[in-house]
Amino acid sequence: MTTSPTSTDPSRVIASLARDQVNLELKTVDLCFLAGLYLKADKAALTSFEEDVLIDMFEQVCDVVEPGAENPRKRATHAIQRLREQRMLARVDAAGLVRAGDYALTTLAAALVQYFLADEALTRESLTLLTGTLSAQLAEVLAAAKKATDAESWRSKVSGPLRVTVSELVSGIERRQRGLDAQQEEVQAEIATLLSADWLSALESCQLLLDTTTGTLNELNAILLRDTNQFQALLQDIQARAEAADNDEAAETVQRVIEHVDRIAAWGSVRQQAWSEYYQYVHRYLRDVVRLDPDRALSQRLRDQTATWPASPFFLVVAPAPAMRLLRALEVRVERPPVQRPLTERETEPEWTPPENVHADIEILVVQALDDGAATLAEVSERVLAKLPESLHYAATGRIADAALRLGRVHSEHERPWAPVLSRLEVEDWSVDGRDTS
Amino acid sequence: MSASTFQTLEVALADELYPKVDLALRRGRHIGRDDGPMYEYLVDAQALLEPFYQRFGCELIQQSDGYFYLLPRPSNDALGRRQLSPGEMLVGQTLALLYLDPATLQHGGVVGRDALLQRLSALVGADVLVRTLHPRRTGRGKKYDERIAAESVRTKIGEAVRRLGELGFVDVLDDTRLRLRPALMRFAEPVRGLGDRSAALERLVRVGEVVLDDDEQDSEEDLSADEEPSS
Numbered sequence: 156m157t158t159s160p161t162s163t164d165p166s167r168v169i170a171s172l173a174r175d176q177v178n179l180e181l182k183t184v185d186l187c188f189l190a191g192l193y194l195k196a197d198k199a200a201l202t203s204f205e206e207d208v209l210i211d212m213f214e215q216v217c218d219v220v221e222p223g224a225e226n227p228r229k230r231a232t233h234a235i236q237r238l239r240e241q242r243m244l245a246r247v248d249a250a251g252l253v254r255a256g257d258y259a260l261t262t263l264a265a266a267l268v269q270y271f272l273a274d275e276a277l278t279r280e281s282l283t284l285l286t287g288t289l290s291a292q293l294a295e296v297l298a299a300a301k302k303a304t305d306a307e308s309w310r311s312k313v314s315g316p317l318r319v320t321v322s323e324l325v326s327g328i329e330r331r332q333r334g335l336d337a338q339q340e341e342v343q344a345e346i347a348t349l350l351s352a353d354w355l356s357a358l359e360s361c362q363l364l365l366d367t368t369t370g371t372l373n374e375l376n377a378i379l380l381r382d383t384n385q386f387q388a389l390l391q392d393i394q395a396r397a398e399a400a401d402n403d404e405a406a407e408t409v410q411r412v413i414e415h416v417d418r419i420a421a422w423g424s425v426r427q428q429a430w431s432e433y434y435q436y437v438h439r440y441l442r443d444v445v446r447l448d449p450d451r452a453l454s455q456r457l458r459d460q461t462a463t464w465p466a467s468p469f470f471l472v473v474a475p476a477p478a479m480r481l482l483r484a485l486e487v488r489v490e491r492p493p494v495q496r497p498l499t500e501r502e503t504e505p506e507w508t509p510p511e512n513v514h515a516d517i518e519i520l521v522v523q524a525l526d527d528g529a530a531t532l533a534e535v536s537e538r539v540l541a542k543l544p545e546s547l548h549y550a551a552t553g554r555i556a557d558a559a560l561r562l563g564r565v566h567s568e569h570e571r572p573w574a575p576v577l578s579r580l581e582v583e584d585w586s587v588d589g590r591d592t593s
Numbered sequence: 594m595s596a597s598t599f600q601t602l603e604v605a606l607a608d609e610l611y612p613k614v615d616l617a618l619r620r621g622r623h624i625g626r627d628d629g630p631m632y633e634y635l636v637d638a639q640a641l642l643e644p645f646y647q648r649f650g651c652e653l654i655q656q657s658d659g660y661f662y663l664l665p666r667p668s669n670d671a672l673g674r675r676q677l678s679p680g681e682m683l684v685g686q687t688l689a690l691l692y693l694d695p696a697t698l699q700h701g702g703v704v705g706r707d708a709l710l711q712r713l714s715a716l717v718g719a720d721v722l723v724r725t726l727h728p729r730r731t732g733r734g735k736k737y738d739e740r741i742a743a744e745s746v747r748t749k750i751g752e753a754v755r756r757l758g759e760l761g762f763v764d765v766l767d768d769t770r771l772r773l774r775p776a777l778m779r780f781a782e783p784v785r786g787l788g789d790r791s792a793a794l795e796r797l798v799r800v801g802e803v804v805l806d807d808d809e810q811d812s813e814e815d816l817s818a819d820e821e822p823s824s
Contacts, residue, residue, distance in 0.1 A: 343699045350695035433701040439626075440702075443658050443775065444693055454693045456784035461686040461716050465725040469794055469803045470682055471779060473621035473760060474651065474663040475675030 179241055186271065187216045188234060189243060192260055193268040203247050206255040209235055238264070279374050281331055286382040289324040292316065293389040300396045300405075309402045313393065317408045325415045332422050335375070339430065342368050346437060355449045358441060365434055372430050376423040383420035387413065513543070517551060521558040525590045532585040533574035535559050540577055552580060564588045598637045602645055605638040618646075618653070618663040619672060623761035623776035625660035635661045658775040660761070667801040676804050680726050680753035682780070685762060687713045689780040692773040702773045703766065710750065722746055 191212045192204060204212075213231035217224050224230065235258070238244040243264040248257040260268075299312035342364050349357035349364075390413045397405035444453075517539060524538040536555045540548050559565060565585040574584040599605035614631050617624060624631050635642070639655060646653045650671040652664045665674040677685065691697050691704050691712060714722060723742045726749045758765040762779075764772040778785075782802065783793045797803045 343701075347695050347697075347699040350698065354695075436701045437698055439659070439775065440698060443778075448693075452787070453781060453785065454690065456790075457686065457690050457693065457781045458716065460781075460784050460790065461683070461690065464683060464686060465679075465717060465721050468679065468682065469783065469797075469805050470676035470678075471685070471803055472664065472674050472676050472801060474619050474665050475621055475673045476619035 180237075181241075181243075181267075184216060184220045185234060185238060185243075186267070187220050188213050189238070189260065189264050190268050190271065191216050193265060196260065203257040203259040205257055206235075209244075209258055243267075278331075279371070279378070282328065282375055282378050285324055285328050285331075286378060286386075289321065289328075290382065290385060290389075292320055292324065293386060293393075296321065297389055297393050297396075300393045303396075303400065303402075306402065309397070309400065309405045313397070313402075314405045314408045317393075317405075317412055321412055322415065325412065325419060328419050329415070329422075332419065332426075335371075336426070339368060339426075343433065350445065354451045355445060358445060361437070361441060365437060369430065369434055372423075372427050376427050379420055379423040383416055386416050390416065513547060513551065514554065516543070517554050518558045518562065521555060521562055522590065525559070525563045525587060528589075530587055531574065532556060532559055532565070532587060533576050533582055535563075535587060536576045536580070536582055540580075548577070548580060552576070552582060556582065559585070559587060562590060564591045597640060599641055602641045605641045606645075608634060608638070610634040611638075617761075618661070621663070621675065621760050623660045623662045623774070623779070625658075625761065625774050625776055627764070627774060628761075632659075632661070656776075656778070658778045660774070660776045662761075662776070662779075664801060674801075678753065678756075680749045681756055683713060683717065683722070683725065684709065684750055684753040685757055685777065685780040687716060688757070688763060688771070688773055689777040690716075692775075692777045693781075697773065703770050704773060705769055706751075706754070706771065707769070709754070709771070710747070713750070719743075719746075726750075 192209070195201065195208075195212065196204070210228060210231040213234055214227045217227045217230065235244060239246070239258075242261050244258050245261050246256045247259045296313055296316050299308070299316075303309045303312055346361045346364055349360055353360075390409055394406055394409040394413070397403075397409060448454075520539040520542055521535055524535045527538070529535040529538055532555075536552060539555050540551060543551050565587050567585045571583040571585065573581045575581050599608070605611065610630060611634070614624065614634055617631065624635060626632050635653075635655075639653065639661075643653045646663060650666050650668075652666065653661060654664050655661050663672075665672050667674075687709060688704075691708065692702070697704055717725070723737065723746055726746055727737075727742070754763065754765065754771065757763050758771075760776075761774060762776050763774055766772055779802075782797060783790050786793055794803065794805075798805060
């Protein structure tokens with residue numbers, strides 16, 4: 156623990172605590188040690204302890220908590236170090252290495268010990284005392300607010316006492332309310348334990364516990380209702396004066412105290428309601444279950460019945476009327492058109508195209524070329540291709556050579572020269588010597 | 594008995610609470626003290642409503658534990674009758690046991706679903722529980738997958754709790770907690786007296802409170818791990 160977060164923004168506080176990796180790790184012996192120191196300080200009015208006193212106290216605690224533990228002095232040194240690291244003990248002298256130190260309990264340690272030691276449940280006496288003091292304190296603050304003329308007097312005579320004294324008193328009531336909550340839980344657990352152990356014999360004790368707690372709650376709630384109304388009236392008066400004096404700080408402080416007082420007033424009614432439900436439930440249980448089954452035989456018989464139910468079942472009958480049907484409002488029936496699309500003719504009629512007989516045409520054209528005296532394959536090809544569409548030229552070149560070979564008398568050199576045909580083709584040339592008539 | 598607010602049946606039926614109470618009763622709900630005004634209405638109008646519901650072949654029953662319900666007579670099925678399922682019966686009896694347990698008092702009659710499952714499993718055993726809730730799929734010693742069965746049992750119990758909530762046996766507070774209501778004592782009715790349980794059951798069958806046959810048409814999930822195809 157290195158820093159204490161001062162922001163009230165929960166996210167920042169949590170982030171800050173997480174960043175500092177705050178944690179507490181206390182063993183029973185540590186807590187007992189702290190409690191021993193707290194009580195000793197309280198009894199002897201000590202503000203700090205010398206190191207030897209700490210070690211003596213730890214040894215005493217060790218004898219009770221862990222009798223027979225070896226080397227208690229060394230353990231004391233470790234415990235003191237552990238508690239210092241966790242800010243439970245603070246060294247309060249400035250002597251350093253010069254001499255053994257003086258130590259004091261921190262507020263954190265005091266708060267922890269107070270939680271375990273103090274019996275701070277709300278009682279009629281403590282609540283009356285607290286509300287009386289609070290009422291007097293608020294009256295003083297109101298008187299100061301009436302006289303306050305400048306910002307300084309508002310701060311020192313109104314905001315300050317409200318923030319410290321009044322808030323402390325209200326928190327004191329709230330703390331005792333939490334104490335009473337814990338007491339109520341204990342009463343509930345005690346009633347359950349008493350009945351489990353003694354059943355019918357516990358009836359009177361349970362009734363007494365119920366009635367005592369109910370009485371306490373009723374009394375406390377009445378006091379809270381009466382006194383919180385008075386607090387609210389005083390606080391609203393102070394707030395009105397703060398607003399009239401344009402003192403925002405004081406007005407905000409009063410508002411926070413008003414909200415705090417609202418909270419303690421709400422506690423009373425909420426707890427009374429919750430307790431009332433619990434009271435009725437337990438009362439019914441005592442009347443319908445405990446009194447009617449003094450030997451506590453019903454539970455056992457029901458347990459046996461349930462355990463053997465699969466072998467010899469029976470079934471309860473209940474009324475089964477279905478939920479009433481609610482008719483829908485009348486509406487014009489909507490005819491939903493079937494899904495469709497316009498019919499289209501997907502088969503197209505065949506087109507009439509002129510018949511193609513390129514092969515026959517080529518042969519005729521080759522014969523014509525030969526007859527016209529073409530002397531080479533290149534010449535024959537040039538004459539034939541000139542009469543055919545350009546897209547067929549490449550394919551037709553081979554067929555022209557084939558036709559010329561079949562229909563003419565051709566001669567080929569061993570190394571046939573390449574001869575151009577029109578603008579884009581070349582053929583390996585032959586010489587052609589007229590048509591073969593044989 | 595104090596004088597009723599309602600002088601005639603007409604006045605009782607004209608009360609603004611009547612439709613709500615009537616619908617709840619006809620749906621099998623048990624109306625108890627916890628229901629506040631509905632219960633008070635029934636207490637007030639009881640003398641007038643009893644003969645009224647008899648004309649529908651039903652009895653308006655008030656139990657000493659502090660709740661009302663409508664019981665259809667066996668001979669008359671004008672409104673019909675429904676018997677609880679095996680799951681509802683097992684869960685209901687276990688909840689009744691928890692209702693009787695003083696430990697439940699500590700939390701004002703509020704129990705967790707986990708406590709219910711633990712108690713039920715401890716009472717009848719996991720295997721019996723699976724076979725009772727899934728008789729068809731697990732009958733005659735059929736094998737079943739333990740994991741699927743456990744999940745299915747939890748589902749069945751959850752469904753039973755929901756229905757028992759609708760019938761006014763418990764208040765379902767949230768996904769994990771239930772508040773037990775006095776109507777659960779109906780499940781303990783056969784063993785409330787000190788006499789023979791069989792005789793008590795016979796009497797309850799005679800008055801139409803319980804039936805002994807399980808004619809529930811139950812839809813079952815497949816729990817089998819290596820089940821052979823049925824021939």
